[in-house]
Amino acid sequence: MIAMKEVTKVYEMGNSQVLALDNVNLKVEEGDFLAVMGPSGSGKSTLLYTVGGLLTPTKGEVTVNGTSIYQLASRKRAQFRRENVGFIFQTFELLPYLTALENVMLPLYLAGASSIEQEDAAKEALDKVGLANRAFHKPAELSGGEQQRVAIARGIVNNPTILLADEPTGNLDQKTGNEIMQLLCKLHEKDKLTIIVVTHDPAKAERANKVVEMLDGHIVTNQNSKKWG
Amino acid sequence: MCLRAITFVSKNLSRRKGRSILSSIGLILAIAVIVSTFTISRSMEVQIGDEVEKYGPNIVVTPKTQSISVPYGNVVIGNVTIPESSVEKIYTIPNKRNLRVLSPKLYGQVQYGNNSLLLVGIIPDKEVELKRWWNITGSSPQNDSNETVVGSAVKLSLGLTIGSIIQIKNTVLTVVGSLSETGSVDDYSMFLSLQAAQMLLNLVGRVSVIDVGALCKDCPVEVISQQIMDALPDVKATPVKQAVETRMKAVEQTANFSLLLASIILVVGCAGIMNTMLASVHERMREIGIFMSLGADNNHLYKMFFFESMILGLVGGLVGTTVGLISSIFFGPLFIKVTINPTEIPLYPIPFAIILSTSACLIASLYPTWRASKVDPVKALKTV
Numbered sequence: 001m002i003a004m005k006e007v008t009k010v011y012e013m014g015n016s017q018v019l020a021l022d023n024v025n026l027k028v029e030e031g032d033f034l035a036v037m038g039p040s041g042s043g044k045s046t047l048l049y050t051v052g053g054l055l056t057p058t059k060g061e062v063t064v065n066g067t068s069i070y071q072l073a074s075r076k077r078a079q080f081r082r083e084n085v086g087f088i089f090q091t092f093e094l095l096p097y098l099t100a101l102e103n104v105m106l107p108l109y110l111a112g113a114s115s116i117e118q119e120d121a122a123k124e125a126l127d128k129v130g131l132a133n134r135a136f137h138k139p140a141e142l143s144g145g146e147q148q149r150v151a152i153a154r155g156i157v158n159n160p161t162i163l164l165a166d167e168p169t170g171n172l173d174q175k176t177g178n179e180i181m182q183l184l185c186k187l188h189e190k191d192k193l194t195i196i197v198v199t200h201d202p203a204k205a206e207r208a209n210k211v212v213e214m215l216d217g218h219i220v221t222n223q224n225s226k227k228w229g
Numbered sequence: 230m231c232l233r234a235i236t237f238v239s240k241n242l243s244r245r246k247g248r249s250i251l252s253s254i255g256l257i258l259a260i261a262v263i264v265s266t267f268t269i270s271r272s273m274e275v276q277i278g279d280e281v282e283k284y285g286p287n288i289v290v291t292p293k294t295q296s297i298s299v300p301y302g303n304v305v306i307g308n309v310t311i312p313e314s315s316v317e318k319i320y321t322i323p324n325k326r327n328l329r330v331l332s333p334k335l336y337g338q339v340q341y342g343n344n345s346l347l348l349v350g351i352i353p354d355k356e357v358e359l360k361r362w363w364n365i366t367g368s369s370p371q372n373d374s375n376e377t378v379v380g381s382a383v384k385l386s387l388g389l390t391i392g393s394i395i396q397i398k399n400t401v402l403t404v405v406g407s408l409s410e411t412g413s414v415d416d417y418s419m420f421l422s423l424q425a426a427q428m429l430l431n432l433v434g435r436v437s438v439i440d441v442g443a444l445c446k447d448c449p450v451e452v453i454s455q456q457i458m459d460a461l462p463d464v465k466a467t468p469v470k471q472a473v474e475t476r477m478k479a480v481e482q483t484a485n486f487s488l489l490l491a492s493i494i495l496v497v498g499c500a501g502i503m504n505t506m507l508a509s510v511h512e513r514m515r516e517i518g519i520f521m522s523l524g525a526d527n528n529h530l531y532k533m534f535f536f537e538s539m540i541l542g543l544v545g546g547l548v549g550t551t552v553g554l555i556s557s558i559f560f561g562p563l564f565i566k567v568t569i570n571p572t573e574i575p576l577y578p579i580p581f582a583i584i585l586s587t588s589a590c591l592i593a594s595l596y597p598t599w600r601a602s603k604v605d606p607v608k609a610l611k612t613v
Contacts, residue, residue, distance in 0.1 A: 054522055055607050075526045082524025093519045093610065097240045098232075105232045107523045115231030154523070 001194060002028040002051055002162070007060030009046050009217075020046040021057065022217035028210075030161070033188045034196045035205035038214035044198040045166050047214065051196060052085045052164045053077050064162070082111050086155030090167035092147040094139040100126065100150045101135040107158045125153035129183060145176035152183060156193070163187065165197040169204055181207050238537045245509070252505035253545045255498025256589065259491050260549025260582045265557035266487035267578035272561065272569045273480045287450050288441035290319070290457060290466045310335070310435035313423075315461050319439065322456035330442040332359045335423060337430040339397050346383065346397070347418045350426020350436075353378075359442050360415075367391045367406030372422050378406040380416040400429050441466070495585075499593040502541060506534065506597035510604075517601055518609030527602040534598040535591060542590030546583035553582070 009021040020043045028034055028051075036044045049055040050062055053069045061068050069080055086107075094103045104122040113121070126132050129149040139147050148168060155163055165184065169177030181197075181204050188195050197208060205211050213221040242249050292309040316331050335350035353369040370376035379389055384407045389395070393404040402421060410416055427433045443453050450468040457466035510517070520529065554574060561569045 049607050052522070075528070078521070078524050078526035080524075081522070085524075087522045089610065093515070093522075095516060095519065097244055101230075102232055102236070106520075109232035110520070110524050110529055118231040158524075 001030040001032075001065060002026075003061075003063045004047070004051065005061045005063070007050060007057045007062060009043075009050060009055065010058045019217050021050065023060070024217070024219055026212065026219060026222070028194060028196065030194055031188075031192050032194055032210055033185070033208040034210045034212060035208035036196060036198045036212050036214060037200070037202065037205050038220075039200075042214040043217040044214050046217075048164050048166055048196060048198050051162070052087060053081050082107060082158060084161050086158065086160040086163045088148070088151050088155045088163065088165035088168045090170040092139070092144075092151045092171070094147055094150055094154075096139050099136050099138055100131060100142065100146075100153075103139070103150055104153045104157050106154060111158060121157050122153070125157040126150070128156070128187075129153045143176075144172050145179060148172060148176075148180050149183065152180070152187075156187060156191070161194060163193050163195045165195065167198055167200070169199065169201065177201075177204065234532050234536045237533055238540055241509070241513075241537065242540065248505060248508075249541065252501045253498075253541055253548070255494060255501040256542070256545040256586055257498075257549040257552060259495035259498045260546055260586050261553035261556060262487060262491040262494060263585070264550050264553025264578050264582050265561075266484055266491060268554060268557040268569060268574055269561050269567055270480050270484035270487075271575045272557075272567050272573070274477065275573065276567060287443055287469050288454050288457065288466050289469060290315070290439040290441060290461070290464050291437070293463050293465050310432055310437050311439075311461075311464055313434050313436050315436070315464065316439060318460050319441065319457055322453065322460050324443075324453050324456055327443050327453060328441065330355055330358045332356045332440045332442075333423065333436040334438050334440065335426045335430065335432060335435065336437045337426065337432075339429070341387075341395065341397055344386070347414070348397070348426055348429065349418045349420050350423040350430075351420050352423050353420075356420070359440055362411065363415075364409040365406045366409065367404075369406055370420065370422050370425075373424050374422055375400060375402050375425055376405040377402040377419050377421040378408060379404055379420075380408050380418045381410040382416040383419055398429060400425070495589055498545075499589050502538065502590055503593040503597060506538060506594050507600065509537075510534070510597045510601045513601075514604060514609040515611075517604045518606040521604070521606035522610065530601045531598055534594055534601055538590040538594035538598075539587055542587035543583065545590065546586030549586060550579050550582045553578075 004024050004026040007021050007024045008019070011018040011020055022043075024043075024047065026047070036047060038044050046055060050057050051064075053062075053064075056070050062070060064080070064084065067080070069077055072080060094100075095106070098106070101119075101122050104125050105118040108118040108121055123132065123135065126135055129152050131146060131149050131153065134142060134146060134150075139150070142150065148171075152168075155165075163184070168184070169180050172180060184195055184197065185207055187193050195208075197204070199205050210224055211221070212219055290311075292311050313333055316333050319325075319331060320328065322328075332352060332355040334356070337348045337350075339346050339348050353372065357363060357365075357369055365378060367378070368376075369378055377395075379387075383389070384404075387395070389404050389407070391404055391406065395402050395404070402419075402425075408415060408420075421429075423436070427435065441453075441457070443450060454466040454468045458464065517530065558569050558571055558574075561567045
């Protein structure tokens with residue numbers, strides 16, 4: 001489903017260059033729950049955003065369902081993101097001036113959905129993450145865990161095929177973090193979503209069925225997790 | 230309830246209310262100056278146009294060929310005359326609706342004792358309408374009568390009073406009124422009815438000159454003059470260049486200067502809007518990153534920022550127009566001595582000002598919007 005072929009990403013930092021991805025090859029099958037682990041600066045997030053169509057690689061090819069996404073024009077690539085990808089971030093990235101419901105509506109607005117479609121789908125997504133009763137609260141009125149649930153609802157509201165989560169539990173306490181991981185597992189099992197999660201925490205990574213470890217822009221191990229054997 | 234482009238614009242503007250207002254001040258000021266310039270200069274034109282009537286004739290119709298010559302005011306009167314029926318013909322010109330008053334006159338010099346008098350035959354009500362500055366003590370002469378009104382110098386030198394009788398040739402004239410001093414050749418003239426003058430000078434059915442008062446605020450007086458000459462090939466119609474034109478020119482120059490000033494303020498105002506929008510793009514970098522990660526393309530961003538600047542422009546235009554109109558009504562009479570009647574304010578500057586302000590804002594937002602579309606979403610989210 002997702003294939004990275006000899007993908008290299010170099011960041012230009014003033015006069016110096018930083019190699020974030022070095023000739024990476026990776027395949028993710030439909031319905032996989034992949035955890036990407038590794039120390040800071042190992043290229044985990046770069047890999048995630050490259051798969052999500054947000055970060056053009058310096059070299060190599062990324063295909064999703066047979067489409068080479070960086071050969072698409074930028075408008076088509078934006079459409080690809082709208083229709084296929086849901087993003088979840090460590091710092092939630094909700095718009096502070098919108099209510100939880102409005103934040104969840106955002107991808108639907110961008111896709112040009114009607115007002116009824118926006119409201120119905122956003123309510124359904126909030127219900128799925130157990131936050132139907134907090135729909136009209138602004139992010140500042142919600143706890144960290146609740147904010148991340150809203151972000152997850154926003155990530156799945158467009159029925160994407162891939163959910164990409166960048167350290168989704170990084171800003172949460174242990175208990176809330178586990179709840180969020182549990183929610184992601186539930187979405188993976190119930191909705192058959194393909195999920196890629198970047199995490200530092202081996203315990204969290206164990207919930208995935210595949211784990212990839214990165215170091216200095218390379219994939220050093222690629223294996224099934226202990227849980228799934 | 231749903232999200233629309235307006236949701237983001239209104240929420241963003243209300244979040245940054247203070248800054249939006251501050252950045253719009255330049256724009257509001259420029260639009261206010263433009264609107265008040267239009268309003269005041271239009272009112273000045275109307276006022277000057279009204280004053281045209283007080284300045285007397287602005288076209289003098291005389292015979293084409295003139296022999297020499299009695300100077301009368303600005304024109305030189307010869308002894309060649311034109312038929313009185315020319316008056317009717319003048320009323321057939323295309324711009325006849327602009328003709329306010331036509332006053333035919335017959336001039337003649339007569340001997341009275343040792344004095345040489347300038348006789349002027351007039352249609353009294355027409356002449357009085359044309360020369361609104363005339364101040365007659367007594368009454369004006371009746372048509373078809375042998376009554377006369379004398380200029381102040383004539384009255385003084387001949388020792389005339391109302392009721393005095395003077396005989397010129399075989400005609401006995403009764404003085405029924407006298408003119409207060411005008412500072413013109415009228416002070417040395419004797420006015421009597423056109424018919425009486427024609428009889429006295431043996432020029433029945435003839436006139437020396439036709440003074441034309443035309444309302445020429447909206448039409449060039451030269452055009453009317455030409456039309457008169459087209460209708461009457463034997464006459465010369467001379468437009469009288471008056472202070473009115475000089476004043477109109479002054480109004481035009483002042484208006485042009487104000488508009489130049491307003492243009493400069495508008496450019497500065499636009500720079501303010503552009504600066505605020507650039508700051509807004511910078512501040513909303515993360516938001517732009519979120520939008521892009523959720524699948525926004527350049528069109529979504531263009532729509533959002535253009536919409537925001539359009540709203541700023543519309544509101545700035547409306548507020549500026551209101552400020553401009555109110556300030557011209559209140560300050561026009563105070564500083565420029567122009568009374569502005571709210572019911573006579575021209576409406577065309579309003580849509581013009583609003584369109585101008587909106588377009589200026591849209592132009593000012595081009596660069597910030599382009600910058601927004603070039604934001605790298607991953608850098609914006611500062612996640613890598």
